[in-house]
Amino acid sequence: MRTLEDTCLRLLDYRPPRIAMTMLALASLIHVAVPITSLHLPSFLIAGALLVSLGFSIMIRAWWLFEQQQTAICPTAATTAFITDDIYALTRNPMYLGMVLMMLGIASLVGSWLFYIVALAYALILDHVFCHYEEQKLLHQFGDQYAAYASRVRRWL
Numbered sequence: 001m002r003t004l005e006d007t008c009l010r011l012l013d014y015r016p017p018r019i020a021m022t023m024l025a026l027a028s029l030i031h032v033a034v035p036i037t038s039l040h041l042p043s044f045l046i047a048g049a050l051l052v053s054l055g056f057s058i059m060i061r062a063w064w065l066f067e068q069q070q071t072a073i074c075p076t077a078a079t080t081a082f083i084t085d086d087i088y089a090l091t092r093n094p095m096y097l098g099m100v101l102m103m104l105g106i107a108s109l110v111g112s113w114l115f116y117i118v119a120l121a122y123a124l125i126l127d128h129v130f131c132h133y134e135e136q137k138l139l140h141q142f143g144d145q146y147a148a149y150a151s152r153v154r155r156w157l
Helices: 004-011 016-033 042-069 094-109 113-142 144-152
Strands: none
Touching: 004 113, 016 094, 016 113, 042 094, 094 113, 113 144
């Protein structure tokens, strides 16, 4: 019988954007197959567009910093640089934060509770699987330097 820990370790084989896309695709299929009452207010559409834009901007900025330092973006790949400035001075996981904001923005645009539930589930997967894994990896690799950084910069915001 597979344990929760085994399932979490298996999730590390998939990259977070693929997980997000799969979850959004499943939510879309369910939403089309079983129409759920949607709430479309102009303010939700504006908020959704802003959240998607903000999330994308945060994620791309963090990605660009990784490119500048020539370090791997894949969570399970070897880390060659430890970035603590710029957006990483505000959050330890700007790429994940950006993806969650984009999913919340999509939920606002669609107006379905199903998409909000998917965004929450995705945030929990990131928090309990990927963030935990990466923090342990960085603590092992960078020791006290990472511990000091983690004590002054929050995981999300």
